[in-house]
Amino acid sequence: MGNLRIDTDKCIGCGKCVRMCLANNLEVKDRKVRELGAGCIKCGHCVSSCPKGAIELIGGTEGETSLKNKGMLDGRLISDEDLETLYSAMRGGFAGKRCWFATLQGEQLDRYVEDSMDILKKGASDMPIVGDWEKWREKHDVLEPNPVLWEGKQVLFIFADGPDQAFEASNRMIVRGFPMGIRGFHSNALMMAHKLEPTMLDAYFPGAVGKMYMAFVIGHGRRLVEPLFKPIEKMKGIFR
Numbered sequence: 001m002g003n004l005r006i007d008t009d010k011c012i013g014c015g016k017c018v019r020m021c022l023a024n025n026l027e028v029k030d031r032k033v034r035e036l037g038a039g040c041i042k043c044g045h046c047v048s049s050c051p052k053g054a055i056e057l058i059g060g061t062e063g064e065t066s067l068k069n070k071g072m073l074d075g076r077l078i079s080d081e082d083l084e085t086l087y088s089a090m091r092g093g094f095a096g097k098r099c100w101f102a103t104l105q106g107e108q109l110d111r112y113v114e115d116s117m118d119i120l121k122k123g124a125s126d127m128p129i130v131g132d133w134e135k136w137r138e139k140h141d142v143l144e145p146n147p148v149l150w151e152g153k154q155v156l157f158i159f160a161d162g163p164d165q166a167f168e169a170s171n172r173m174i175v176r177g178f179p180m181g182i183r184g185f186h187s188n189a190l191m192m193a194h195k196l197e198p199t200m201l202d203a204y205f206p207g208a209v210g211k212m213y214m215a216f217v218i219g220h221g222r223r224l225v226e227p228l229f230k231p232i233e234k235m236k237g238i239f240r
Contacts, residue, residue, distance in 0.1 A: 003035070004046065004055055004056070004057060004058065005057075005058045006035070006055055007054045008032045010052040010054035011050075011052065011054040011055075012031075012052055013028050013032055013033065016050065017046035017050055017055060018033065023039040023040060025037060025039040025040050026046060033054075033055075050188075051127070051188070052126075053128030053129075072152070072221065072222065073149075073150060073151040073152040073153075073217070073218075073219030073220060073221060073222065074219065074221070074222050075151045075152075075153060076153070076219060076220045077105065077153050077219075078103075078154055078182060082180060083103055085176065085180070086156070086173050086176055086182070087101055089172045089173060089175070089176035090158075090172045090173050090176075091169075092172060098159075098160065098161045098165070099158070099159070099161075099169050100159040100160070100208050101159070102156075102157050102205050102208065103154050103157070104155050104157070105153055105154040105155075108204070109153070109154065112155070112201070112204055113148055113149070113190075115200065115201065116190050116193035117133050117148070117189075117193070119196050120189065120192060120193050121134075124192055124196065127189065129147060129148065129189045133147055148190070150185075150217065152217035153219060154218050155187065155217050155218070156215075156218050157215050157216075158212070158213055158214040159205070159209060159211060159212050160210045160211065161210045163213055165210075166213035166214055170214055170216070173216075177218075181220050181221065182218060182220065183221030184216045184217050185216065185217055186214060186216055187215045187216070187217050190215040191215050194212055198212070
């Protein structure tokens with residue numbers, strides 16, 4: 001039995017999930033995506049990257065239930081010292097090239113997410129995350145994780161001159177963050193909002209250089225969650 005439920009009526013065969021799959025467990029055949037085997041590591045990248053909300057994780061183990069009910073991350077902030085360690089690793093190897101990073105948290109992140117979701121409501125209301133966000137905000141249940149952040153309290157944004165620099169920076173972040181217990185996921189929703197209204201959202205980043213290419217929700221992973229980051233070259237294709 002597979003680990004994913006794929007709605008073939010919604011699937012458009014775009015292949016984004018295939019490019020994001022860290023386990024090479026997906027393929028597009030006859031214009032529909034399908035699992036190849038039982039290699040899923042339940043990172044959730046395919047779920048977050050699908051523009052039509054056609055994929056969801058399934059299963060009934062204790063760890064999976066905990067992931068759904070409590071969120072992917074445990075809600076602790078990454079310290080300023082640890083963030084600087086990540087930044088230092090990300091800056092390596094960029095002689096003569098521009099790459100710029102910023103992390104939002106607290107009230108500033110709350111406003112950014114609110115603005116982003118308002119943008120998506122106007123320009124991409126068919127994205128499932130929009131409906132999930134509205135339901136969560138209406139209930140305002142503190143026991144349910146924010147469906148955009150999944151208990152992450154910080155988002156790290158990567159600006160660069162091109163996708164190659166951004167990917168290299170993210171790869172360095174992943175390699176350095178893994179032994180520190182830092183996990184996260186690329187937010188398709190926040191990037192879509194920025195694509196729709198870049199001028200409005202860039203106002204949050206005075207002094208930024210280059211173009212925004214990535215938005216990673218970051219934090220400390222829950223004990224039962226498999227690593228959500230892996231430095232793997234094939235992820236590069238998602239940003240082209």
